[in-house]
Amino acid sequence: MRGGLKMSVEKEFFGALPDGREVYKYILKNTNGMSAEILTFGCRIYRLFAPDRNGKSENVVLGHRTLAEYNRDDDFFGAVVGRCANRIAGAEFKIGESTYHLAKNEGKNSLHSAPGGYQSRVWEVEKIDGSDISPSITLSCLDKDGECGFPGNVTAKVTYSLSSDNALTICYTAQADRETPFMPTNHTFFNLTGIGKTILPLTLKVNAGSITETDNDLIPTGKFIPVKGTPFDFSTPKPIGKDIFADEPFLKTFGGFDNNFALKGLPHQFKEAAVLYDSESGRKMRVLTDMPGLQVFTANSYHKDSLGYDGEEMENHHAVCLETQFFPDSVHHAEFPFENLKPGSKFKSITSYQFTAE
Numbered sequence: 553m554r555g556g557l558k559m560s561v562e563k564e565f566f567g568a569l570p571d572g573r574e575v576y577k578y579i580l581k582n583t584n585g586m587s588a589e590i591l592t593f594g595c596r597i598y599r600l601f602a603p604d605r606n607g608k609s610e611n612v613v614l615g616h617r618t619l620a621e622y623n624r625d626d627d628f629f630g631a632v633v634g635r636c637a638n639r640i641a642g643a644e645f646k647i648g649e650s651t652y653h654l655a656k657n658e659g660k661n662s663l664h665s666a667p668g669g670y671q672s673r674v675w676e677v678e679k680i681d682g683s684d685i686s687p688s689i690t691l692s693c694l695d696k697d698g699e700c701g702f703p704g705n706v707t708a709k710v711t712y713s714l715s716s717d718n719a720l721t722i723c724y725t726a727q728a729d730r731e732t733p734f735m736p737t738n739h740t741f742f743n744l745t746g747i748g749k750t751i752l753p754l755t756l757k758v759n760a761g762s763i764t765e766t767d768n769d770l771i772p773t774g775k776f777i778p779v780k781g782t783p784f785d786f787s788t789p790k791p792i793g794k795d796i797f798a799d800e801p802f803l804k805t806f807g808g809f810d811n812n813f814a815l816k817g818l819p820h821q822f823k824e825a826a827v828l829y830d831s832e833s834g835r836k837m838r839v840l841t842d843m844p845g846l847q848v849f850t851a852n853s854y855h856k857d858s859l860g861y862d863g864e865e866m867e868n869h870h871a872v873c874l875e876t877q878f879f880p881d882s883v884h885h886a887e888f889p890f891e892n893l894k895p896g897s898k899f900k901s902i903t904s905y906q907f908t909a910e
Contacts, residue, residue, distance in 0.1 A: 559581065559582055559683065559684045559716070560580075560581045560687060561578060561579065561580055561581075561681070561682040563578055563579075564578075564579065566592075566593070567618065567619030568619070569593075569619065569623060570623075573674050575591060575592050576677075577590065577591055577598060578590045580688070580714040581714070582687070582714050582715065583716060585603045586603065586609065586714065586720075587599075587600075587601045587714070588600050588601075588712060588720050590689055591622075592675050592676075592677060593619060593674055593675075594622065594630070594631035594670065594671040594673065595673075595691050596622070596632070597613060597720075597738065599861075600612050600720065600740070602718065602744075602835055602837075602907045602909075603835075603909055604834050605835075605909040605910060610833075611746070611747060611861075612744050612746070612837075613740050613741055613742055613743070613871075614629060614741035614870070614871045615629050615630055615741075615860070615861060616859060616861065617861050621859060623672070624855070625666050626657075626666065626855040628671050629740075630738070630739065630740045631671035631739050632671065632710050632737075632739075633664045633669060633670060633671055633737050634735070634736040635665050635670070635699075635700060635702050635706060635732070635733065635734055635736075636665050636702075636735040636883070637665070637737035637878075638664065638735070638812075638881070639661050639663050639770055639880045640654060640880075640881055641661055642660060643656040643661055645883040645884065647731050652702065653701050655667060655701065658769075659769055665700045668699060668700050670693060675692060676691060676692050677689065677690075678709065679711075685716070686713045686715045687713070687714055688711055688712060688713035690710070690711040691709070691710050691711075691712075692707065692709045692710075693708045695707075695708055697729075702732055703730050703731070703732050704728045704729050704732040705729045705730070706726055706728045706893070707728075708724070708725070708726045708734075708736070709724070709725045709726070710723070710724055711723040711725075718906065718907040718908065719905065719906040719907070720905045720907075721902060721903070721905075722903045722904070723902050724901045724902075725898060725900045726893060726899040727897075727899070728893045730895060731893070732892060733890075734892070734893040735878045735882065736901070737875045737876060737877045738876075739875060741851060741871035741873055742873070743870060744828060744835040745835075746833070747861065747870075748862070748864075750793075750869050750870060751792055751851070751869055751871060752793025752796065753791055754792050754828055754872070755790065756789065756791075756826065756827070756828055756829075757789040757827040758826045758846060758848065759815055759816050759817075759825060760786075760814055760815050760816060760825075761779060761780070761787065761816060762778050762813075763776070763777050763784050763811045764776060764812045764845075764879055765777050766802075766811075766880075768805065770810065772879060772881050774885055774887065779813075782800070783795030783800050783803060786813075789827065792809075792850060796809065806852055807852035807868065808850035808852035808869060809850045809852075810847070810848070810849045810850070811847070812845045812879055812880055813825075813845065813846045814844065814845060814879070815841075815843075815844055815846055819844040819889035822841070822902065823842070824840050825840060825841050825846045825874070825876060826839040826846060826848075834909040835907065835908075835909050836907070837906065838905075839904075839905055840904045841876035841901075841903040841904070842901055842903075843876040843878065843903065844888075845876070845879045845880075847873065847877055847880075848873070848874060850869055850871075850872050851866075851869055851871040851873070852868055854866050854868075876901075878890045
């Protein structure tokens with residue numbers, strides 16, 4: 553135990569929605585000066601404090617001051633995204649002979665199952681564990697048949713746990729009473745240097761040999777592009793800013809990286825997906841997951857009027873998202889490593905963000 557710190561879980565009132573539903577913040581703390589603040593609204597990582605090489609803990613994720621700022625259809629900061637994260641072409645898919653229609657919230661396509669997705673729900677707190685080993689909180693959401701256009705009732709659960717060695721682990725589980733796609737992720741915006749600074753000097757390594765090719769709507773074509781010799785090659789660590797402004801059509805169109813990397817290793821193997829390092833603070837974050845893909849998004853833009861904790865407008869390239877996931881639009885690509893969730897089976901996936909300082 554360092555400096556008298558104890559493992560704990562604390563609860564604070566965060567705010568109330570217009571309909572009166574109350575939202576709470578739960579704070580997981582370990583003995584090394586790390587803490588994770590979780591909101592019941594959207595099952596979000598609100599703030600995440602990690603120590604630097606001198607032991608000073610700072611918040612390393614972006615977010616807003618108030619509940620009202622989170623309560624909009626296009627806000628995904630820190631949220632668990634579902635029932636299906638990322639994009640679905642044409643905002644529809646088929647199971648057997650039945651076609652299901654989703655909201656078209658990005659042109660003709662569906663993005664992050666919004667409006668009304670998991671990021672907009674108040675999750676129930678099912679279990680709290682304030683043990684000295686790994687404080688954790690489990691939140692649940694009953695995603696009813698027909699919500700957002702998806703078939704079947706899905707009981708989704710997410711457990712956040714904080715270990716004594718500074719790993720924040722997210723465990724997703726789900727069961728359904730009808731066949732349905734289920735593709736969750738967490739949409740946290742990271743900045744290891746600290747809020748209000750560019751992420752371009754941060755060094756990133758991604759254990760992937762290819763990215764999924766997309767069209768101009770960021771919908772996968774089904775083809776894979778080898779990253780070797782391209783600006784998308786993070787197979788050896790390099791600064792995010794080294795190639796972000798390269799004369800490459802995708803980067804020039806989208807203003808930075810917003811790509812799904814096909815991770816090396818077996819699709820369900822728990823493996824290192826990425827390593828993010830900040831030489832200024834010494835903070836290093838390893839991302840481990842059993843998901844097959846990783847969306848690297850360098851915060852090339854935000855939704856309109858996005859304000860940070862300080863009330864100031866957020867700036868581009870001040871965060872990077874490392875979203876562990878199934879490949880986007882997997883419902884339309886039988887060749888992608890994905891299967892629908894079926895009755896009688898249980899979905900389970902684990903992603904861990906492991907922090908060190910050097």
